[in-house]
């Protein structure tokens with residue numbers, strides 16, 4: 662029988678494909694992505710990861726199955742420590758200090774996605790919350806591992822190789838599988854209305870993943886910036 666996760670991926674397959682073929686990821690894959698767009702992405706992502714880590718901590722606190730607690734608590738740590746280390750490497754490479762980072766305003770899309778996860782953590786049930794968190798793992802591994810496969814050994818020249826390798830990594834794949842198992846169990850334990858809400862949260866978060874890359878590619882400003 663098809664599990665919830667397979668159904669959710671099928672439901673969003675056009676979106677997932679669009680993330681992979683977005684110019685941000687195509688240019689990241691061949692190394693031609695302009696540095697200012699990647700720097701903008703990193704500045705946004707550093708802020709996103711704090712919210713993501715907080716939402717994961719809520720999932721750890723609320724899971725009905727204590728066996729899942731170490732996964733969500735560990736993933737929160739990974740987001741704010743390990744992924745942060747990846748960012749630090751790039752900040753040094755680009756000579757980006759705190760002053761330069763502070764000068765990049767949090768984008769509308771970054772604020773919307775982060776707020777969405779935090780609102781889901783506070784106001785939704787546990788099944789809906791982990792369904793919203795799953796694309797943050799799965800979409801990144803899908804993009805990272807697809808790019809690595811396409812590279813056919815041409816990788817190390819690419820300035821974005823560390824990013825690609827992080828998300829294509831086997832440890833990251835393991836996190837995707839653990840999160841999918843937790844989501845499938847929560848879906849199986851819930852009723853049809855719960856599964857519909859889970860599908861909605863999974864889809865919305867997948868949309869935000871696409872929008873996050875798109876907003877970095879456009880160096881997304883606040884349309885109201887000139888009115889301040």
Ligand SMILES: Cc1ncc(CN)c(N)n1
Pocket residue numbers: 706709710740744796797798801870873
């Ligand atoms: C926007 C976003 N989504 C997911 C990931 C992977 N944790 C990330 N670093 N940034």
